[in-house]
Every structure is written in structure tokens, then in C-alpha cells.
Amino acid sequence: MGTERAAASPRAQLTRIRILDAASAVMSDRGLANATTKEIARTAGLSEATLYKHFQDKEDLFLTVMRERLPSEFVGRLAGLTDRAGTSTVRALLQEVAADAVPFYRDLAPMLGAAFAQPDLLARHQQMLSATGLGPHLALSALAEYLGAEQRLGRLAERAQPHTLAALLLGACFQRAFLIEFEGEHLADRSAAEFARDLVDTLLSE
Amino acid sequence: MGTERAAASPRAQLTRIRILDAASAVMSDRGLANATTKEIARTAGLSEATLYKHFQDKEDLFLTVMRERLPSEFVGRLAGLTDRAGTSTVRALLQEVAADAVPFYRDLAPMLGAAFAQPDLLARHQQMLSATGLGPHLALSALAEYLGAEQRLGRLAERAQPHTLAALLLGACFQRAFLIEFEGEHLADRSAAEFARDLVDTLLSE
DNA sequence: TGTACATCAGTGAACGCGCGTTCACTGATGTAC
């Protein structure tokens, strides 16, 4: 009993990855509206029929992209932050986080857009998230945890609220990423580093 | 010379509004993927052919929705804030802004999603924005302007950066709105008012 | 006021196209003896 599915051959697994790569690339580059099976297959260098050997249907393919591609390494990097508590300075680490967050959220925008364009898919994705306890809120929690650790080390004011600080810092980066994508690059004349420094200075000023 | 187009009859204008209402309602409720001409016409209680009497094509209709429906009264309310500088307390006004911002951004999410799902449309929308100088960044500017006014009144610390404070406050609300829409209502157990209070307390603590 | 015509807002039915999906098939790889 248990796993019915026989282990896929190495070649088949590679093909699967090529399809997922192609799907997420097309979505990011050309948008959900242009992410047709034809276009995805063309990008992957495969026939459309092959997509259906690896995924039940288009919805299954998209859900898999959301499940396997979205988490990304950003949350992981934030989670690793707690181990760095006490090193460098809080200020420097937060600036690093902010500088990383903006490009990360910019990459994310088309995927998020695709999710909101298909509420049925979004609903199924939510089910999956709540079943596993995963989700983007983990980024906030991870950063808050790091800030809590710094607080216990006496390197962050007692009265500061780690979770609120995290929401402010990442929220500003999130919005900035969307504004840049939405209004165009010209908004990015203020450099990313400068933006990060201003945010952190304001948050840590006492 | 100038306006070639004859003034539309009152009835025609009403129909136009019904179409725009229907289009934005369908997009918000059922997502871009389900926002077909058939569905929009059905919602408006009109035939599909009528859509084409009022808009050149579907793209024209969507662009018009983005142009005429997105700005909303939220930016206006923020712009009106400057006149209220010196009244109430800075703390109370900012809490009010934050409490307003979350539901506003939640409403906005499906539209923003639709924009990112069609990069060609987004590009044309951007052109329009940069031609008129409008855009969502105005919300940030409006809030920053208010904070600057309070600063001149001596009700906000000299060293505070109005624009950075605005980016932090609205950014946190923006991200929270997306998280709620993306992960589901359960995130909203912390009440909106409580969330707003925490943000403002952290930003104004000295 | 009544009559004849023009304009206008809106429609039902049809159109072609491109989409997601499936089918019968092929050639390569693995297995048995």
C-alpha cells in the first residue's frame, strides 16, 4: 500500500522539470493571458501532448508551479536569519533583507497576478496552504523571530514589537516592488540601497 | 475643431456606465479569466454586441476600467488629509488611514492581478499613467505631504522622513491586504483596528 | 396636430480562430532466455 506511482525515470523527471521551468518562465515573461499550452510546450521544446503525460490538465500544471516554484529561497534566507542574530549589526542585516526583498517581490508579481486572475485556482491553492501550514506569511514570522532573538540579546529596544517591525519593513518593500512593476522602472531612480537605508533608519530610530 | 465626437445621449451614457460597472464587478468577483464578453454582457443585462457600440474592443473596455475605476476615492481622501493637519492627533489620523487602506487594497487586488496577467495591457496603461503623471504612487505622496505639514506644525519629530513613514505605513497595509486575499480570511483574526494601532504606535514611538 | 423621414441605441444569430485536450501512433530503452 502507500505510494502507488512507480518511481519516474530520470529522463521523465527531467522533462517534468523542463515543463515547470517553461510554464513559470512564460507566466513571468508574457503573463497568464499568454501562458497557453502551445506557448509553454514551445518554450519547453516539447509537444503539447507531452504536457498531458506529466500533468492531468492545465490547472494541475499551474497549481504545481504555484506549489513548487513560489516558496523560493527567500523565505529560507529569512528563516536562516535567526542564526545570525548577534552578528554584524541589526541595522546592517535589516538593510540586507530590504535590499533582497524588493527584487524578490518584483519577480513574484506576475505569479501573484495570475493567482488573482483565477479565483478558482486561488481557492484550491489556499486549501493546500492551510493544509500544510505554509504560505507567504512565513516570511513575516521568520523576520519577526530574528528580531525577537536580537531583542533577547539586548540589541533591539525592549518595547519594539518584532512582528509589527517585520510587517512594516517587508510591507514597504512589497509595495515598492509592485509600484515599480506597475508604473515602470522610472520609479527606481532612487536606488534600492538608499531606499533600504531610509526604511531601516526610520524603523530603528529612537 | 477639437471634440469631434457628438455628445452622447443620456441613455447611451447610462449604458456605458452599466457596462463599466459590470466589467469591474465581474473582474473583482470572478477574476480576469472569467471576465468574458458574454459574462460582462449578461451581468450588465445587455447583448454582447452592445459592448462593441461603446468600446472598440475588449482591450479598450479593460483599459477604460483601469483608467476610470481604479483611481477611486482613496487617493482623494489622502489628498484631503493635508487640510486636516493640526486637527485631532497625528496618531489618530494615521490609524484612520491605515484602517481605510486595508479594505481599499483588498478591493484592488483582483484588478491589479488582471493587470499583471496581461503585460501588453499593463504596458499601455503605464504609458497612460506617465503621460498624465497619475498613478498609485500619488497615495504615498499625499500621505507624505500631510506628514510634512504636521512636521511644520511641530506635531511630528523633525528628523522623521515623511515619505519613508508613508511608505512604511501604506506598505504594511498593502501587504496585509494581499496576504488576507491570498491566504484567506483566517489571517484577519487580528482585528483591523488592532493592526492599525500597532503600526502607528511603532512608527510614532520615540 | 399629423405625417414622413432620419437617427440612434440596442439585438439575435452567425463567423472564424485559437484554445485545451485526446487519439492512435513511433522509436528508444529495458528485460528474458
Add this chain to the structure above:
DNA sequence: TGTACATCAGTGAACGCGCGTTCACTGATGTAC
């Protein structure tokens, strides 16, 4: 090692469906005398 068969990954061509769009038309409203 060679031969016969089974399995597997992948394909070209076709399918039906629903989409955006257009057409020839209708009935209501406005205008002229």
C-alpha cells in the same frame, strides 16, 4: 551474445468548444413642415 517481446517517453494531427467580434436588422426617439 543475439533475438523477441514489453514498456515507456514523446509526438503529429485532429477534435469540439467557447471565445471575441461582426453583420444585417428592429423599434424607439427626434426633427421638419
